[in-house]
Amino acid sequence: MKAIVSHDIDHLTLTEHYLKDLIVPKYFVRSYIELFSGKISIAELLHRYGDVFTNQWQHIEALHEFNVKHKVPTTYFIGVNNGVGLSYSQKQSALWIQKMLQMGCDVGIHGIEFENFEKINAEYALFKDISKQASFGTRMHYIRTNDQTLANMAKAGYAFDSSEMGYKAPYKIGAMWEFPFQIMDGYIIQKPKQWQSKNFFQSCEETKKIIDKVVDLNLPYLGIDFHDRYFSASHKTWKDWYMWLIEYLISQKIEFVNFKTAIKELENKLE
Numbered sequence: 001m002k003a004i005v006s007h008d009i010d011h012l013t014l015t016e017h018y019l020k021d022l023i024v025p026k027y028f029v030r031s032y033i034e035l036f037s038g039k040i041s042i043a044e045l046l047h048r049y050g051d052v053f054t055n056q057w058q059h060i061e062a063l064h065e066f067n068v069k070h071k072v073p074t075t076y077f078i079g080v081n082n083g084v085g086l087s088y089s090q091k092q093s094a095l096w097i098q099k100m101l102q103m104g105c106d107v108g109i110h111g112i113e114f115e116n117f118e119k120i121n122a123e124y125a126l127f128k129d130i131s132k133q134a135s136f137g138t139r140m141h142y143i144r145t146n147d148q149t150l151a152n153m154a155k156a157g158y159a160f161d162s163s164e165m166g167y168k169a170p171y172k173i174g175a176m177w178e179f180p181f182q183i184m185d186g187y188i189i190q191k192p193k194q195w196q197s198k199n200f201f202q203s204c205e206e207t208k209k210i211i212d213k214v215v216d217l218n219l220p221y222l223g224i225d226f227h228d229r230y231f232s233a234s235h236k237t238w239k240d241w242y243m244w245l246i247e248y249l250i251s252q253k254i255e256f257v258n259f260k261t262a263i264k265e266l267e268n269k270l271e
């Protein structure tokens with residue numbers, strides 16, 4: 001088993017939300033629930049207020065530095081359309097796409113459009129135009145899909161998608177590879193609530209169970225989705241959990257690859 005790590009970029013700044021959605025006030029309500037239920041410390045809450053002044057909710061560079069240090073190749077998924085709480089501008093997104101490509105990251109799209117082919121295809125074309133890449137993948141924001149979404153993504157021309165959660169090996173839809181994934185930060189740390197419901201140790205135990213299941217099922221790849229937003233002192237459990245996860249996999253001698261390398265491996269096996 002090898003591991004594939006990817007990061008969804010849901011936010012860049014706080015101000016991008018102020019006139020568009022209620023993410024920021026809802027987040028502070030959630031923070032107080034987490035404080036009073038003992039899941040976060042006062043220091044963590046103060047860091048969250050600090051973020052209002054620095055106006056920073058992305059941690060792309062710090063996370064990249066950690067990944068490079070641990071030799072973890074990753075893929076970043078970034079949006080070019082707005083919806084369901086993803087509110088940064090196309091201009092901001094374009095700047096980050098160039099920056100991440102220069103940093104040596106693989107960059108795909110964090111998709112908003114999932115309902116019909118025309119919209120999915122237009123979103124694909126828009127990202128292709130902005131990123132100037134010939135081949136790239138996608139993950140839907142909030143992993144929203146319907147019966148036709150994956151087939152329509154394949155038709156649009158995506159090289160891969162990783163919007164399906166499940167204990168399955170990668171499989172092909174037309175020319176597109178679907179990479180089902182198993183570990184998502186929010187599903188571990190928050191579920192079944194909408195705020196942090198587990199502490200660090202509970203989160204690690206839950207994660208080990210998932211890894212063991214992937215090993216038992218003999219799946220070729222373990223898929224991990226971690227949001228860069230949580231790689232900060234404002235989300236101590238989340239950041240500690242991610243760092244633990246990478247170090248745990250390294251201690252288990254698990255190799256890391258990105259989606260594009262995994263596709264080459266899969267296609268070599270098919271030949």
Ligand SMILES: [Zn+2]
Nearest residue numbers: 008010141142
């Ligand atoms: Zn998202």
